[in-house]
Amino acid sequence: MASARLVRATMVALPSAVCVYRCSSGSNSASALRPAFHRRFVAVSACASAEGSSPAGGFTNNSPQPVSSVRISRKQQRAQSARVVSQQSSTRVTEENAGGSEYEAVIGIETHVQLATATKAFCSCPSQYGSEPNANVCPICMGLPGCLPVLNEKCVEFGVRLGLALHSDIALKSKFDRKQYFYPDLPKGYQISQFDIPIASNGFLEVDLPVECGGGHKRFGITRVHMEEDAGKLIHAGADQLSGSTHSQVDLNRAGVPLLEIVSEPDMRTGLEAAEYAAELQRTVRYLGVGNGNMQEGSMRCDVNISVRPKGRAQFGTKVEIKNMNSFSAMQRAIEYEFERQVQLIDEGEGDKIVQETRLWEEAAQRTTTMRKKEGLADYRYFPEPDLPEVILNEEYIESVRATLPELPNEKRRRYETLGLSMQDILVLTNDIDVAAYFDAVLEKGGDVKMAANWIMGDITAYLKNEKQSITELKLTPPTLAELIGLIKDGTISGKIAKEILPELLESGASAKSIVEKKGLLQISDVATIEKMIDEVLEKNSSQLEAYRGGKTKLQGFFVGQVMKASGGKVNPALMNKLLIEKLNG
Numbered sequence: 316m317a318s319a320r321l322v323r324a325t326m327v328a329l330p331s332a333v334c335v336y337r338c339s340s341g342s343n344s345a346s347a348l349r350p351a352f353h354r355r356f357v358a359v360s361a362c363a364s365a366e367g368s369s370p371a372g373g374f375t376n377n378s379p380q381p382v383s384s385v386r387i388s389r390k391q392q393r394a395q396s397a398r399v400v401s402q403q404s405s406t407r408v409t410e411e412n413a414g415g416s417e418y419e420a421v422i423g424i425e426t427h428v429q430l431a432t433a434t435k436a437f438c439s440c441p442s443q444y445g446s447e448p449n450a451n452v453c454p455i456c457m458g459l460p461g462c463l464p465v466l467n468e469k470c471v472e473f474g475v476r477l478g479l480a481l482h483s484d485i486a487l488k489s490k491f492d493r494k495q496y497f498y499p500d501l502p503k504g505y506q507i508s509q510f511d512i513p514i515a516s517n518g519f520l521e522v523d524l525p526v527e528c529g530g531g532h533k534r535f536g537i538t539r540v541h542m543e544e545d546a547g548k549l550i551h552a553g554a555d556q557l558s559g560s561t562h563s564q565v566d567l568n569r570a571g572v573p574l575l576e577i578v579s580e581p582d583m584r585t586g587l588e589a590a591e592y593a594a595e596l597q598r599t600v601r602y603l604g605v606g607n608g609n610m611q612e613g614s615m616r617c618d619v620n621i622s623v624r625p626k627g628r629a630q631f632g633t634k635v636e637i638k639n640m641n642s643f644s645a646m647q648r649a650i651e652y653e654f655e656r657q658v659q660l661i662d663e664g665e666g667d668k669i670v671q672e673t674r675l676w677e678e679a680a681q682r683t684t685t686m687r688k689k690e691g692l693a694d695y696r697y698f699p700e701p702d703l704p705e706v707i708l709n710e711e712y713i714e715s716v717r718a719t720l721p722e723l724p725n726e727k728r729r730r731y732e733t734l735g736l737s738m739q740d741i742l743v744l745t746n747d748i749d750v751a752a753y754f755d756a757v758l759e760k761g762g763d764v765k766m767a768a769n770w771i772m773g774d775i776t777a778y779l780k781n782e783k784q785s786i787t788e789l790k791l792t793p794p795t796l797a798e799l800i801g802l803i804k805d806g807t808i809s810g811k812i813a814k815e816i817l818p819e820l821l822e823s824g825a826s827a828k829s830i831v832e833k834k835g836l837l838q839i840s841d842v843a844t845i846e847k848m849i850d851e852v853l854e855k856n857s858s859q860l861e862a863y864r865g866g867k868t869k870l871q872g873f874f875v876g877q878v879m880k881a882s883g884g885k886v887n888p889a890l891m892n893k894l895l896i897e898k899l900n901g
């Protein structure tokens with residue numbers, strides 16, 4: 316606490332953003348300032364594999380490689396037909412294509428997830444998003460000399476939590492390492508990360524692909540999950556990026572914010588699979604409550620590694636990293652673009668132009684462009700962080716964390732399947748944990764499965780969208796929806812009347828029964844009351860009754876109409892018909 320107070324005192328004199336350097340004539344020095352932001356373990360693995368070929372984004376390449384069919388766009392199909400011609404005239408490409416005429420993408424993803432802890436990883440500064448620049452900083456996260464980091468225990472808990480949810484092995488003994496690189500948003504000159512012993516490794520994530528895209532169930536390998544801290548953020552003045560800016564300012568609010576980095580195996584083969592993997596990871600993070608997974612705020616960032624190879628060939632092509640995608644659909648489009656670009660280069664005999672580099676996805680232009688070449692892999696000179704003790708866990712602790720895991724998205728989907736719901740409905744209902752919890756609560760109160768699903772996905776979702784509300788803010792509670800469904804099911808009200816009173820239920824949160832009663836919409840199902848109504852109608856229409864009994868049975872419809880009218884349309888039609896026939900024939 317003493318150090319936290321010291322922080323405030325120190326910070327009073329600081330400007331809202333610290334100016335760190337000036338660029339001379341807007342020099343394009345981004346790559347000079349920041350060595351390739353690439354992990355050394357990839358470098359190690361790349362060295363071990365054949366020259367110019369390394370696993371896309373994986374620490375190891377000995378995992379099973381599920382080969383799925385390549386889903387390609389129409390544009391790509393056209394491009395492929397065109398390629399057949401070029402292949403015939405190119406011996407080199409024909410050789411490369413010995414295994415088949417089609418290419419496939421090999422995709423791995425590195426995801427950074429910001430953790431929903433109250434404070435940063437190694438100091439007591441708040442880790443909230445959206446504060447004034449440099450409002451949440453202290454000597455520790457500013458990297459001032461003489462400060463010692465203290466590990467936030469919640470980071471370990473969240474690491475174990477996500478590791479368990481991803482079916483990983485949890486390391487009983489892991490440690491932190493220093494990853495050295497120089498960049499103005501990294502005040503210490505190194506990032507505290509985990510190098511050779513991550514908190515979790517060797518897991519998997521199960522995904523159900525959207526029905527409209529052909530469906531299917533896939534399992535994608537998780538190489539590792541490790542803990543690390545985030546860097547600060549540079550704000551460039553006079554331009555959106557460093558290039559062309561007059562000067563840059565650094566905001567260290569994000570410095571020291573805890574992250575989990577999740578590295579997948581290179582198991583994805585299409586943009587769709589990659590996007591669905593990332594969406595499932597986001598769902599898992601949200602279900603677990605370890606982070607909000609918000610891509611727009613940068614709370615979840617995905618870097619995609621993609622290489623292309625002829626189908627059937629085991630060796631990987633040269634991988635390219637793509638950054639800067641802030642939605643799953645952007646990720647899918649970026650991969651599809653990059654796949655086509657690389658295939659085209661190979662087909663045109665210019666495969667050597669595919670170089671190991673980082674490319675940026677340009678949303679406006681719908682293309683990837685070179686951000687920096689990876690000329691020689693950076694040496695981060697990892698070594699164990701001397702200021703932090705090893706992270707030693709025991710089985711008891713791990714089991715105590717496991718006991719708090721919620722039902723995970725995949726488990727929920729499997730359970731909903733047993734309820735008889737379609738996969739399309741299941742994917743909608745389980746996408747958001749709050750929607751799934753609402754649905755479960757309706758079922759718990761006895762609501763019919765299919766009716767509950769339809770009400771939630773239909774009228775209620777439309778209302779929430781319109782009112783920009785989340786389902787947790789809804790006044791119509793799960794017990795009330797279950798009650799409404801019950802009223803329809805037992806014939807108390809018709810589905811039409813239920814839709815009529817829905818707006819009032821959504822606005823007032825009153826019970827369905829009370830509204831039905833207040834408005835006199837209750838269906839009349841009491842035998843004595845209906846019989847009394849029928850008797851009155853028959854008495855008033857004695858001549859028609861005589862005609863009916865004389866053989867003019869078509870008049871039954873007339874009597875039905877009369878009784879309906881007398882009841883104000885509220886009489887239970889089936890029951891009334893039965894009683895009416897008895898009376899008419901009696």
Ligand SMILES: [Zn+2]
Pocket residue numbers: 435438439440451452453454455456457571
């Ligand atoms: Zn701090």
